[in-house]
Amino acid sequence: MLDQKDLETKAREMQRGLQTKLGVQGRDVSHALARAGRRLPARVRREGRVFAQAAFMARNPKMARRLEGATVQSAYDRVMEHLAGIDVAERRKDRWMGLAANVAFNLMCVAVAFITFLWWRGYV
Structure with missing residues (x-):
């Protein structure tokens, strides 16, 4: 079973990962996930919401007993796996290349x- 300190530590790690990989800041992990929005795939957003809900529920001892450790851990692992796969330099390069292509077009x-x-005016 996951305890409150473990979930808080994982929530801070997830929030730090969202900030370094996507540049998203928030007051807590659920706010940071909401601000990430469509930069995350739908399944990763769904798993992030599961983890954020679990982190919120862990603050209350009665609600913390209802948490399933395996579900919360798998949601955390999937989100962190996706964040680990993001290459910040490649995203930056793609953004600049898209801007250059737009200007050229x-x-x-x-x-x-x-x-x-x-x-039309007859000069050519």
């Missing part, structure tokens, strides 16, 4: 529109 559209305008 927009410049190409403006150039085509300009050449079309020149052709």
